[in-house]
Amino acid sequence: MSPSDLSPDPEQELVTDVFARGCTSRAAFEDVTSKWASLALLALGEGSYRFNALRRRVDGVSEKMLSQTLQALERDGMVTRDVVTTIPPRVEYALTPLGLKVAATLRDLADLLEGSVDDVGAAREAYDERPGGKRP
Amino acid sequence: MSPSDLSPDPEQELVTDVFARGCTSRAAFEDVTSKWASLALLALGEGSYRFNALRRRVDGVSEKMLSQTLQALERDGMVTRDVVTTIPPRVEYALTPLGLKVAATLRDLADLLEGSVDDVGAAREAYDERPGGKRP
Numbered sequence: 001m002s003p004s005d006l007s008p009d010p011e012q013e014l015v016t017d018v019f020a021r022g023c024t025s026r027a028a029f030e031d032v033t034s035k036w037a038s039l040a041l042l043a044l045g046e047g048s049y050r051f052n053a054l055r056r057r058v059d060g061v062s063e064k065m066l067s068q069t070l071q072a073l074e075r076d077g078m079v080t081r082d083v084v085t086t087i088p089p090r091v092e093y094a095l096t097p098l099g100l101k102v103a104a105t106l107r108d109l110a111d112l113l114e115g116s117v118d119d120v121g122a123a124r125e126a127y128d129e130r131p132g133g134k135r136p
Numbered sequence: 137m138s139p140s141d142l143s144p145d146p147e148q149e150l151v152t153d154v155f156a157r158g159c160t161s162r163a164a165f166e167d168v169t170s171k172w173a174s175l176a177l178l179a180l181g182e183g184s185y186r187f188n189a190l191r192r193r194v195d196g197v198s199e200k201m202l203s204q205t206l207q208a209l210e211r212d213g214m215v216t217r218d219v220v221t222t223i224p225p226r227v228e229y230a231l232t233p234l235g236l237k238v239a240a241t242l243r244d245l246a247d248l249l250e251g252s253v254d255d256v257g258a259a260r261e262a263y264d265e266r267p268g269g270k271r272p
Contacts, residue, residue, distance in 0.1 A: 016250040016251075016253045017250065018175070018178065018246040018249060018250055019175065019178070019179070019193065019194070019195055020195065021195050021196050023253070024253040024256050024257050024260075025246070025249045025250040025252070025253050025256075027256075028249045028252070028253070028256045029174070029245065029246060029249050030171060032245070032249070033169040033170075033171075033174050033245075034169075034171075035166060035169075035170075038165070038169050039154070039155065039165075042154065042155070043155070057155065058155070059155055059156065059157050060157050074263065075259065075260055075263040075264070076256050076259055076260065077255055077256055077258070077259025077260070077263075098252055098255055098256075101248055102245065102248060102249070105241060105244045105245040105248060106245070108241045108244070109165070109168070109169075109238065109241040109242070109245075110154040110161070110165060112237055112238060112241060113154060113161045113164045113165050113168070113238070114152040114153065114154055114161040115152075116161070116164070116234055117152045117159070117160040117161050117164070119213055119234055120160050120161075120163075120164045120212050120213055120234075121160050122213070123211065123212055123213025124160075124211055124212065124213070127210065127211040127213075128211070
């Protein structure tokens, strides 16, 4: 894990690095921060959801995108998909222990940004008023 | 901003909600979690960077995408762009106080995922071996 680990010890741990293309941590980082995954994880951090209720919570997501997002998160071991044998059957989505930890860090980020809307709004206004502004 | 805002009280605080389309916090959340922005913020959390050095750090990003990403982050008040009048002039990117806080939460997320590669790898393997697996 240490960049200064120059020992030839064959037992040494492999370095994981979110910056390295090809590292599983980078793929997982991209999966959980993707447009709909981050909001789906935030929602599931509030409790388990059925598909349609989750779709209403994640305002703006299409059925197809939510379905693909949940499959990727299930594959990464963040989300569980349980079919409850009621009539009609229900499908419930919930977080795994790892998903809960990821959702908690995303909640910290969301809290920070919800508390910073005035700063972000002021920065945008100043940027857009600059000569040559309104670039993005 | 609040879906439950039915009160006529003009003094009540506006509710910011990262789930609400149209809320500045949701736009900022999407900006900082976008594919390249999150890695650029992580990199700038290590210190200021010149454009080309930052591009090397954010492995895989194109010049155009990094440029657009930095403009969006500058507009949101997360990143500063300073032109240093050397010969030739240098352009330095750094984080604002808000950008530093955002980068710190993204670093927490990256640390968590770098420490979870074994879990993620095992989950993926189990998923792909399931009948009908390998869906995403």
